[in-house]
Amino acid sequence: MTDQRLGLIGGGNMARSLVGGLIKSGIAPESMIVSDPDDSIRRALVEDFSIQTCADNTDAARVADILVLAVKPQVMRCAVEDIAESLLQRQPLVVSIAAGIPIASIESWAGSPLALIRVMPNTPALTGNGASGMYANHRVSKSQRVQARKIMEAIGIAVWVDEESLIDTVTAVSGSGPAYFFYLMDAMVKAAQEGGLNPDASRQLTLQTALGAAQLALASGESLTELRRRVTSPGGTTQAAVEMLDKNGCEEILIRAVHAARERSVELAKLLGE
Helix, strand or coil, X not given: CCCCCEEEECCCXXXXXXXXXXXXCCCCHHHEEEECCCHHHHHHHHHHHCCEEECCHHHHHCCCCEEEECCCHHHHHHHHHHCHHHHHHHCCEEEECCCCCCHHHHHHHHCCCCEEEEEECCHHHHHCCEEEEEEECCCCCHHHHHHHHHXXXXXXXXXXCCCCCHHHHHHHHXXXXXXXXXXXXXHHHHHHHHCCCCHHHHHHHHHHHHHHXXXXXXXXXXXXXXXXXXXXXXXXXXXXXXXXXXXXXXXXXXXXXXXXXXXXXXXXXXXXXX
């Protein structure tokens, strides 16, 4: 996308992460423009990244070849309707990273068909360790898919799904997923402190263990089940812990929790897309 202009509607944390990640990947700051009504947000973007900013969304939309919609879901309709004329005239590739907004709703608010990609990122993107699920409608070309993926890979990994409905599953797994791990880590820290460790040691050991386990899983070709088996010596401490988890149905509870998140994602998409 070296010869194309990237516009971002909204300059919040996710937009900042994308801008920073893209600049680190070699994209020139002058090829980007971010619109946001908040003067302090615009000043910070200019100071930190030396990019162009504007207060009016149409100023970004009318020059962008690729336009990222990075506004809150509650204001998406207003934002899209404001730039509808520019979208019709410019026909950019549109990438929406707003949770819960269906492609059909965005096209309806724009009043015209669009080459549109819906993305579900997650909060670790703020540190460059994000996981994004992506779905493209039939108007998106192969080259545009490549461009969009490169944008999202600036803040982590990105995977394609074949049906838009699967974005709800992505939301339940990786979108909400960080909270599940925070929940588990919080419980482990509390257990460590109850076992006599001080708060700092409890936190460090828990977080590094979580990081190390994830890195080991990524580096290994083995299944997660096999990796767990290797750590679980017969009659050992790990087996005692795993048996307690199994006895209390923790695996089933977690699976049900992910399903509950997916169902809520479907419900919210209906509400937000109206």
